[in-house]
Amino acid sequence: KQEVTQIPAALSVPEGENLVLNCSFTDSAIYNLQWFRQDPGKGLTSLLLIQSSQREQTSGRLNASLDKSSGRSTLYIAASQPGDSATYLCAVQGGSEKLVFGKGTKLTVNP
Amino acid sequence: GAVVSQHPSRVICKSGTSVKIECRSLDFQATTMFWYRQFPKQSLMLMATSNEGSKATYEQGVEKDKFLINHASLTLSTLTVTSAHPEDSSFYICSARDRRARNWYEQYFGPGTRLTVT
Numbered sequence: 001k002q003e004v005t006q007i008p009a010a011l012s013v014p015e016g017e018n019l020v021l022n023c024s025f026t027d028s029a030i031y032n033l034q035w036f037r038q039d040p041g042k043g044l045t046s047l048l049l050i051q052s053s054q055r056e057q058t059s060g061r062l063n064a065s066l067d068k069s070s071g072r073s074t075l076y077i078a079a080s081q082p083g084d085s086a087t088y089l090c091a092v093q094g095g096s097e098k099l100v101f102g103k104g105t106k107l108t109v110n111p
Numbered sequence: 112g113a114v115v116s117q118h119p120s121r122v123i124c125k126s127g128t129s130v131k132i133e134c135r136s137l138d139f140q141a142t143t144m145f146w147y148r149q150f151p152k153q154s155l156m157l158m159a160t161s162n163e164g165s166k167a168t169y170e171q172g173v174e175k176d177k178f179l180i181n182h183a184s185l186t187l188s189t190l191t192v193t194s195a196h197p198e199d200s201s202f203y204i205c206s207a208r209d210r211r212a213r214n215w216y217e218q219y220f221g222p223g224t225r226l227t228v229t
Contacts, residue, residue, distance in 0.1 A: 004154070032216060041226055043115070044155075044220040078132055089155070097143065097208065101155040 002027045006090050006102035013080055014110050021075040021105045023090030028071050035064050035075050036089040038104065044089065048075070080109045114138055115207050117221040124195055125229055128144030131191045132224045141207035142187035145218065146178075149202040161188050185210070195228040202226075 003026045013019050023033070029083040032051050042058040048057045050073070058064040063076040077084060087104040094100075113186040115204045125209075134144055144226040146158045149213045160177075161182035162165040193200055202225050206218040 035216060036220075041120075041202075041223065041225060043117075043222040044206075049216075091155075097145070097160070097218070098157055099145075099155075099218070102159075103152065103154045 002030075002092060002094065002100045004090055004102035005062075005101050006105050007081070008105060009103065010106040010108075011108065013107040015082060016108075017078060018076070019080055021077070021078045021090075021107070022089050023075070023102055025071045025073075025092050025100075027094070028068050030068065030094055032036040032093050032094070033047050033064075033066055033070050033073050034091050034099070035062075035073075038087045038089055040087075047088075049074055058091060077107075080107075082109045082111050085109050113200060113209060113219045115205065115219045115221040117203075117205060117224050120222065121225045121227075122160065123229060124161075127194055129191055129193045130195055131189055132203055132226070134188045134190070134204075134207065134221055135187055136186045136207045136209075136219070139207075139209040139211070141188075142180060142185065142190040142210040143156045143208045145206045145208075146180060146188075146190050147168060147204045147206070149204065149223075155204065163194075195226070197228045200226055200228045 007022045034049045035047045050066040054096040061078040064072045087106045089104045091101045119135045145220035148154045149155045158173045159167045159169045161180045182188040204223040206220045
C-alpha cells in the first residue's frame, strides 16, 4: 500500500527566504508525482507534475525534483512571498487514476 | 477553462439526516469524477470513483450504502451522505477528468464542501 509522508508538517519563514519542502513515498512504482497548493477551505491547485521518467520540473519560482528510486521529492520555493502561504500537498499516482496524498506542509511566509 | 464547482460550499446538518453535495464540471464533459474526504490534519483520501452512467467504485473501508454517488450526466456527480453522524464531519472535495484530456492522469479539483454534522 502506497504511503506518502511530508516533512515538515508546518514551516514558518520570513519573506524572501528560499525554502524546501520534502515528500517521500514508500512504493517507487509510480507513474507521476504532483505538488498541489491548497488554500484554507478551498480546493487544490496543481503546481507541478513530474513524470516518473523526469528528474525535475520548474515553474517560475518553483522547482520540484524527483528521485524515484529513493522515493523522494522536494519542492523548492525561491524568494518566498506572503502570498505563498498555503498548505502544499504532494501526491503520487500509480498506473491508475488514483492519487495518494501526503498530509501536507503548512507554509507561512511572514512579511 | 477546466473549472469544477461544488455546491454547497458549507453545510450543517443534524445527526441522522441526509445531505447531498453536487460536483459540476462547468466547461468540459467529465466521464470520470472522483470524491475525496479530508479530515483535519489528515491527508486527502479517495472515497470513490464515479463513471457517467455506471455504478461508482468505492475504496476499501468506504460504505457504499452510506455514501451514495450518482453520476447521471457528463457534467454532474452527486454525493449523498445518508444518516449522517458527527464523525462524517469533514471536508469533501471532488475532482473530474475531462473526456477530451490528452493525458489520462489530469484531474481538476473543485473548491470543496465543508460538512458539519451536529
